[in-house]
Amino acid sequence: MNNKSIYVTKPTLAPLEEYFDVLKGVWERGILTHNGPVVQNLEKQLAEKLNINYLIAVSNGTIALQMAIKALDLKGEIITTPFTWIATVSAIKWEGCSPIFCDIDPHTLNLDPKKIEELITDKTVAIMPVHVFGNPCDVNTIESIAKKHNLKVIYDAAHAVGSTYNGKSILEYGDISATSFHATKLFNTAEGGACITTNNELYEKIQRIRFFGHNQSKDIVEDGFNGKMTEVHAALGVANMKYYDDVLSDRKKKYNYYHNALSPLNFLYFQKFEIGEPNYSYFPVIFDSEERLLKIENKLNKEKIFPRRYFYPSINTYTNIVDYQKCPVSENISKRILCLPLFWNISNNQINRIANAFNDH
Ligand SMILES: Cc1ncc(COP(=O)(O)O)c(C=O)c1O
Known part of the structure; x- marks a missing residue:
């Protein structure tokens, strides 16, 4: 493997x-x-x-x-x-x-x-x-x-x-x-x-x-x-x-492949696209709890897979830079969101490897 x-x-x-x-x-x-x-x-x-x-x-x-x-x-x-x-x-x-x-x-x-x-x-x-x-x-x-x-x-x-x-x-x-x-x-x-x-x-x-x-x-x-x-x-x-069109269409295919692999999991949800057509440039997943996110992130890291907590933390909490202004939704989501690996020509096998770590955590 x-x-x-x-x-x-x-x-x-x-x-x-x-x-x-x-x-x-x-x-x-x-x-x-x-x-x-x-x-x-x-x-x-x-x-x-x-x-x-x-x-x-x-x-x-x-x-x-x-x-x-x-x-x-x-x-x-x-x-x-x-x-x-x-x-x-x-x-x-x-x-x-x-x-x-x-x-x-x-x-x-x-x-x-x-x-x-x-x-x-x-x-x-x-x-x-x-x-x-x-x-x-x-x-x-x-x-x-x-x-x-x-x-x-x-x-x-x-x-x-x-x-x-x-x-x-x-x-x-x-x-x-x-x-x-x-x-x-x-x-x-x-x-x-x-x-x-x-x-x-x-x-x-x-x-x-x-x-x-x-x-x-x-x-x-x-x-x-x-x-x-x-x-x-x-x-x-x-x-x-020269590769722009290819990159864009590859992203959409890989996004959908990820989505199909992970959508049966009832502890995850995905960003909703309400308006227009996104470029599918990231694959964020939102967990039901930060605890579960940390557990799965840890498991992925052990398997040499490195997703990113993005955006985390919510910027309104950076009190060394801004005055705190309450934004409960952003503060909550930022603790539960993880961007999974997604790049030009990531293979379906690599996506399967990532999805498997979610399936049997
Ligand atoms: C939402 C957002 N705004 C602005 C920037 C800044 O762009 P740059 O890194 O090219 O300065 C980034 C960067 O990465 C970003 O994610």
Whole structure:
């Protein structure tokens, strides 16, 4: 029996020779950064693939979130979810805003739109929901609340490349979406990310912010910083683009295979997809108790299988960084959720090995 370790994720990597082919051009030109031709090529290919208008590639997803806040000139309270990666909240704080936590829906795992309005004050400037594990948020309800209260919407779409709603990329919803191309993401450039908007003025402003605030004539016209993606990172993205469709369809198949294997277990439940089509980029399972999660995690680890407690703990409980705000659903779910290994070309045999550990615990 193949007893090799299985980790929660594994980066999608095009064959090395194909990466070299793109890098060769970088070496020949001697241009490593400053929005070079490979970054521009990657932006164009991604925009075409996702059928979106304006995509600005940047150095990582956290910077993309900060740039989105900066581009919208936000100062004040931003309503967000506690069930996320710390970067959502650190981006808000680094831009001088305050995170206000809205509890989540226990099934979609996204911020619960029914709980937004009670959190709005005269200091609220925006809503920043996360498409958790690539599951599209209820964008229509969020948009109508934002319109009613004159708020901006930034989606943390770090997980959501490939997710759609109404036949359209989920990245085109909100004033700006910020995504991540980190090594662990469905599409990766090792480190990287992007801002996406449908507004031409914001598109141009974000480009200036990315490049120290320069305009086309190199005058400093904006309070910018360095958000540039390098040619070396973009080259990995261009090489990986060739496999994008395959990765996306493989994820869905493997997600369904896992689901079939584990759905008979009555102590588990799964994230619910209510709106649009997710990208199936993660396979989270929610246990009936933390005790059972720890027991099964321990068993999996003994069998050299390493899932990840994600997101854990709920961010509203990080009291060294934020003031505690009660979010009972998120606090409860985060103790009972485990993301199982899922990556490009994980085999059915590997999934069977993982599922077996659940079956006879
Ligand atoms: C929900 C969420 N937001 C933001 C980020 C930040 O992205 P990055 O790691 O590219 O900075 C992550 C990252 O991994 C994430 O999971």
